[in-house]
Amino acid sequence: MNTPVSPGSVLVADRLLIPGQPSIVCHAAQAVTGDLHRRGITPVSGPVRVPDDTDRDRPPPLSFTAVLPGTGGQVGLGLSATAHDPDGHAIAATTLATWLAVVRPRTLLLASPRSFCAGVERAIEIVERLLDQRNGPIYVRKEIVHNAHVIAGLRATGAVFVDELDTVPDGATVVFSAHGVSPAVRAEAARRGLEVIDATCPLVTKVHTEARRFAERGDTVVLIGHAGHEEVEGTLGEAPEHTVLVENVDDVANLVVQDPQRVSYLTQTTLAVDDTTEVIEALRTRFPALRGPGTADICYATTNRQDALKAIAGEADLVLVIGSMNSSNSQRLVELAHRAGTPAHLINDASNIRPEWLADAGVIALTAGASAPAHLVESVITTLGGLGPVTVVERATSTETMRFTLPITVRQP
Ligand code: SF4
Incomplete structure (x- = not known):
């Protein structure tokens, strides 16, 4: 018996129950569920029983199921709706067809470093x-x-x-x-x-210290960053009378400073290295006496994740970046992939994966921003493995050993 489901909705299989056989796990269930939510349907999740001869004499729930080759054996895809529910029937049938259409073997290029800094x-x-x-x-x-x-x-x-x-x-x-x-x-x-x-983060504190030092020596401090970002608001607050924010090369052209001989710059820690280099060059053209930290305010984690993705983005048909919409370093990774000419999407987790991205994607590059937990990467790999066998190839461009000490107050057990 399947979990009861309201008329007009569906049950997304987390496993298929086939009488007389071990159950088959449906690894792509989270993506299928997310797809339904985006379409305004609130599904339930549970096992779906694959109908057999014993269902002949009673109206079984309408189940739509498929068993596919997966990474280490078979995987399932399945949905069911209540009997006598044509709307649920249609949703289950079309949803299964949509996801079956993107089943194929895939290679996942896994960027390293990725995830937490x-x-x-x-x-x-x-x-x-x-x-x-x-x-x-x-x-x-x-x-x-x-x-x-x-x-x-x-x-x-x-x-x-x-x-x-x-x-x-x-x-x-x-x-x-x-x-x-x-x-x-x-x-x-x-x-x-x-x-x-x-x-x-101690690397943000370092930028604050620079802001104070540059302002104290009488410079106009040009902060390169994104307006409204919390880090930028904090840094601007160190010397608000002496600091101006620029976001791009156009802002540099319009910049008015008190003394062109006394200009320094700082950057937000999570910017795109390439874009920031352009802005610094524009600043140096306008203010040849410019002083600053190079791109060194962009932290090691941001730089490493950009380098790692840059090494694989051009080989992939699709780039998936795991991270939240308000994560600056994750957004920069998506932009980097676009610059490499590869379609790229920021996903909060596997439920954001859309079937229309996957049909032509035989090679997917996968990374995660510095604030995205590693378990989300595992979950996305598992989900994609529910849509055909995946071969995971990790490409490491650097190894991270950075650790920061905790404040004394919390160090005691
Ligand atoms: S991305 Fe991580 S290491 Fe870099 S500044 Fe932010 S918290 Fe610190």
Whole structure:
């Protein structure tokens, strides 16, 4: 008996039950479910029984199933609808046909490094340790890192995410996110008697220190970055009277500075290396005495993930980048793939994979932004393996050994 399903909806098989045989796992179920959600249908998930002769004398649920060759054996695809439900019947039949049409053997080129960087690991560990060590609520200003799965996981274990400090009770414990905060936010926390645990990535802190140093020597500080990004707002706040933001080469052309001989620049840590080099060159053309850190403010993790994807993007028919929409370094990876001439999509997880991307994609390059957990990469590989056999080829362009120490407050077990 299949799980009951409402008329007009469908049951997506997580495994196929074939009488007298071991069940067959449907690895692509998450992608099929996501496809239905995008079409405004709310499916349920569960095993689907493949009809046999014993169903002859009763109206069985309408099941649509297929058994396919997978990576290590057979995999299934299946949907079912309630008996006497023509709408559910049509949805199940067309959905199965859509996904069957993209079944094929594939090669997955796996970029390395990918997924978490040292700053993200540190920030998440700070919140996890505080949740373990303290009884009271742990407030986190802004998303600790830009990933929806990470935020949902920490929220489920008790973290309270707030946009600004005014919703944090006086005297409470608050964590500043990996993207950093401006001095004004620190001052407000001190005034309110908040216990601050700072999860700002040390590489962001380095940029803040440069901002203060450059401003103190009397320079106009040109910050290359994206308006509205939390990291940029924090860095701008270090020397707001002396800092101007530019996003691209056009902004450089319109820049007005007090003394063209005294101009320095900084960059957001998660920019595209190639674009940033162009902006720096434009700045140097306008201000030959320009001083700055090269592209060295762009952090090692951003640079390494871009290099790793650059090495494989041109060989692939499709690039999938795992990361959240508000993840800057993940967005830059998608842009990099586009520049290589390969269609690319940012996906939060396997449920965002669309069948229309896959029909011609025999080679898929897969990577994950610095804030995307590694288990999401595994899940995408498994899902694609539910649509035909996959051969995974990992291409490493560098090895990362960076680790950042935790703040003393949370170091105790
Ligand atoms: S992406 Fe770079 S700057 Fe951002 S947290 Fe990771 S290491 Fe730090």
